[in-house]
Amino acid sequence: MKKKRFLSLGILLTISLFIWIPLWMMVTGSFMGTQEINEMIGPVFSNENKLATWHFIPDFPTLKPYVELLLDSPNFFVMFWNSCRQVIPGLIGQLFIAVPAAWSFGRYNFKGKKLLFILYIVLMIMPFQVTMVSSYLVLNKFHLLNTDFALILPNIFSTFPVFIMEKFFKSIPKSLIEAAKIDGAGEFKTFFYIGIPMGASGIISAIVLGFLEAWNGIEQPLTFLKDKSLWPLSLYLPDIAKEKLGVAMVASVIAMIPAILIFLFGQKYIEQGIAASGIKE
Structure with a gap:
C-alpha cells in the first residue's frame, strides 16, 4: 500500500515538475541580461543549427529588463x-x-x-x-x-x-x-x-x-x-x-x-x- 502511494506521489511530482519548468524559465529569464538570454535561446529565433540551452539560475542577474519595461x-x-x-x-x-x-x-x-x-x-x-x-x-x-x-x-x-x-x-x-x-x-x-x-x-x-x-x-x-x-x-x-x-x-x-x-x-x-x-x- 505504501509502495503504491510513493509511486503515485513520484508520478505526480514528475508531472508537476514539467508543468513548473516553463514558469521557472520565465521568472529566471526576466532577471537575465540581453546577451545571456540571447546566447541560450537566440538560436531558436535565428534559425541557427544549435540547440537552445537554459541556466537554472542566471549567471549574471540584473534588473535591467524590469527597468526597461516599467x-x-x-x-x-x-x-x-x-x-x-x-x-x-x-x-x-x-x-x-x-x-x-x-x-x-x-x-x-x-x-x-x-x-x-x-x-x-x-x-x-x-x-x-x-x-x-x-x-x-x-x-x-x-x-x-x-x-x-x-x-x-x-x-x-x-x-x-x-x-x-x-x-x-x-x-x-x-x-x-x-x-x-x-x-x-x-x-x-x-x-x-x-x-x-x-x-x-x-x-x-x-x-x-x-x-x-x-x-x-x-x-x-x-x-x-x-x-x-x-x-x-x-x-x-x-x-x-x-x-x-x-x-x-x-x-x-x-x-x-x-x-x-x-x-x-x-x-x-x-x-x-x-x-x-x-x-x-
Whole structure:
C-alpha cells in the first residue's frame, strides 16, 4: 500500500515538475541580461543549427529588463489599463445578467426550460472560431467594432457563468425557500437574501474563471480591435517577443501576477464549481 502511494506521489511530482519548468524559465529569464538570454535561446529565433540551452539560475542577474519595461515602455501601462478597462466591466455585467439567469434556471420551472438550457450549453461549448463571423457581423451592425464594447458585451452575455451558477442555486434546499416565503419574503428578497449568499461559491468561481479567460484572450481582441491603441496586454507580449526577449519575460511575469492572485483567491471556489457541475441530476 505504501509502495503504491510513493509511486503515485513520484508520478505526480514528475508531472508537476514539467508543468513548473516553463514558469521557472520565465521568472529566471526576466532577471537575465540581453546577451545571456540571447546566447541560450537566440538560436531558436535565428534559425541557427544549435540547440537552445537554459541556466537554472542566471549567471549574471540584473534588473535591467524590469527597468526597461516599467520605466522606458509607457505603452505597456496603456495596454495594461486597456485590459482592466475591457475585462472588469464585463465581469460586473455578468453579475447583472448571468446571476438572475442562473437563478431562474435553478429555481423555476417554465415551458421550454430544458430546451433553452441546452441552447446555453451548446453556445458554451462552441469555440470562438465558430461564432467569430456572426459576432463580427452583429458588432459591425451596431458600430461597436474597434471599441472596448466589442469585448465587453460578448463577455457580459457569456453562457458559461450561467452553467456554473445554476448548479449552486439548484442545490439550495426547497424547505429554506418555503420558510422564507412563509415569513413574507417575496421573490426579490428570496433571491437577494438567500440565493446570492448561498450561491456565492458558484458566483465567485464563475467570475474567477471568467477573469482568467478574458485576461488571457488573444483571438477576440485581434478580430474585433484594429486600433493598436485599444489592444489589451495579452497582445503586447507577442509584439515584443522577437525583438527583446528579456523584456518579453518581464512582461509575461507582470501580466501573470493578476491572474495568479485571482486564481489563488478563488481556487477553492473553482474546485467547488467543478464538483457541482459534475453532479448528476
